[in-house]
Amino acid sequence: xxxxxxxxxxxxxxxxxxxxxxxxxxxxxxxxxxxxxxxxxxxxxxxxxxxxxxxxxxxxxxxxxxxxxxxxxxxxxxxxxxxxxxxxxxxxxxxxxxxxxxxxxxxxxxxxxxxxxxxxxxxxxxxxxxxxxxxxxxxxxxxxxxxxxxxxxxxxxxxxxxxxxxxxxxxxxxxxxxxxxxxxxxxxxxxxxxxxxxxxxxxxxxxxxxxxxxxxxxxxxxxxxxxxxxxxxxxxxxxxxxxxxxxxxxxxxxxxxxxxxxxxxxxxxxxxxxxxxxxxxxxxxxxxxxxxxxxxxxxxxxxxxxxxxxxxxxxxxxxxxxxxxxxxxxxxxxxxxxxxxxxxxx
Ligand SMILES: NC(=O)c1ccc[n+]([C@@H]2O[C@H](COP(=O)([O-])OP(=O)(O)OC[C@H]3O[C@@H](n4cnc5c(N)ncnc54)[C@H](OP(=O)(O)O)[C@@H]3O)[C@@H](O)[C@H]2O)c1
Numbered sequence: 566x567x568x569x570x571x572x573x574x575x576x577x578x579x580x581x582x583x584x585x586x587x588x589x590x591x592x593x594x595x596x597x598x599x600x601x602x603x604x605x606x607x608x609x610x611x612x613x614x615x616x617x618x619x620x621x622x623x624x625x626x627x628x629x630x631x632x633x634x635x636x637x638x639x640x641x642x643x644x645x646x647x648x649x650x651x652x653x654x655x656x657x658x659x660x661x662x663x664x665x666x667x668x669x670x671x672x673x674x675x676x677x678x679x680x681x682x683x684x685x686x687x688x689x690x691x692x693x694x695x696x697x698x699x700x701x702x703x704x705x706x707x708x709x710x711x712x713x714x715x716x717x718x719x720x721x722x723x724x725x726x727x728x729x730x731x732x733x734x735x736x737x738x739x740x741x742x743x744x745x746x747x748x749x750x751x752x753x754x755x756x757x758x759x760x761x762x763x764x765x766x767x768x769x770x771x772x773x774x775x776x777x778x779x780x781x782x783x784x785x786x787x788x789x790x791x792x793x794x795x796x797x798x799x800x801x802x803x804x805x806x807x808x809x810x811x812x813x814x815x816x817x818x819x820x821x822x823x824x825x826x827x828x829x830x831x832x833x834x835x836x837x838x839x840x841x842x843x844x845x846x847x848x849x850x851x852x853x854x855x856x857x858x859x860x861x862x863x864x865x866x867x868x869x870x871x872x873x874x875x876x877x878x879x880x881x882x883x884x885x886x887x888x889x890x891x892x893x894x895x896x897x898x899x900x901x902x903x904x905x906x907x908x909x910x911x
Contacts, residue, residue, distance in 0.1 A: 598626030600847030794844035
């Protein structure tokens with residue numbers, strides 16, 4: 566117990582003014598969340614402190630994952646906030662099962678570990694982080710491969726999914742979803758799942774708009790959560806290639822940012838929320854996370870701005886996933902089923 570008393574910041578945003586998406590359950594997820602993956606640049610403690618600061622300025626939605634290695638520290642912050650007077654029901658906490666916990670019973674074990682680390686008795690949303698059981702060590706480069714790596718095997722994924730359904734049945738998680746999926750993979754899961762995915766987390770920023778996949782999930786009532794909404798300018802070296810473009814340097818984004826008097830990062834987040842996905846920008850810096858939240862509740866982008874940004878898609882995937890490939894001579898495109906069929910084992 567600390568003497569901390571939760572106090573909304575005077576210069577913050579009223580969380581009630583933040584728009585939200587409504588799930589079929591009636592639950593409301595705030596239309597912006599704070600990412601918590603520090604990209605190897607920030608310590609767990611710094612990120613955990615940012616969670617408290619972000620809640621004070623009005624964030625209620627936090628995107629966590631076991632693989633980020635900081636759920637225990639974030640759990641300390643959540644306890645501080647809740648004990649300090651912020652009602653648990655006002656928070657939206659997402660977590661994810663990592664690729665090395667896809668075996669029988671392991672998804673449930675991973676969820677229980679996340680709950681224990683986060684010091685919560687339920688999660689608002691639990692996601693399957695990647696559709697492959699392939700893992701890698703911390704800080705490896707793009708040539709690193711899991712010697713036991715496999716392609717997407719639908720029967721295996723459904724064994725993961727049935728554990729997600731079980732977690733939902735017993736109330737440990739209130740919603741379940743997928744991440745890093747493609748249309749052909751989702752088609753199979755939608756066909757075979759007893760409880761359909763309720764949300765899908767995918768990379769979305771002005772230079773990777775994934776129009777077809779976005780439309781597919783929205784049309785099926787799946788809530789789209791957009792990761793790396795700013796184009797992940799501080800992502801790990803393993804996720805960088807020479808051809809990558811930079812969203813925050815795009816002339817269209819920069820011109821709009823100048824007109825609004827904000828950083829281009831803020832325009833990316835504004836665009837995301839206005840387009841209908843839920844951006845989850847990462848930041849541990851108060852002026853950044855505050856300006857991003859303010860962007861969601863301030864004067865919207867014009868229709869001309871939205872059209873201009875729709876025109877700068879470069880199909881530039883940043884989180885390519887090389888380390889999850891299962892064959893030596895493959896390129897990362899194999900993970901993303903570009904020809905509309907699931908890439909086979911051989
Ligand atoms: N499901 C998945 O597989 C998956 C994959 C990747 C990410 N995610 C989630 O998505 C979250 C966000 O993605 P991300 O961290 O890759 O990238 P991001 O949110 O696109 O970029 C974060 C970086 O942008 C800069 N920034 C943030 N707000 C800013 C502002 N207002 N003004 C100027 N610069 C600003 C910061 O850079 P500096 O720190 O250098 O200031 C920050 O580190 C992650 O934390 C994680 O929760 C999920």
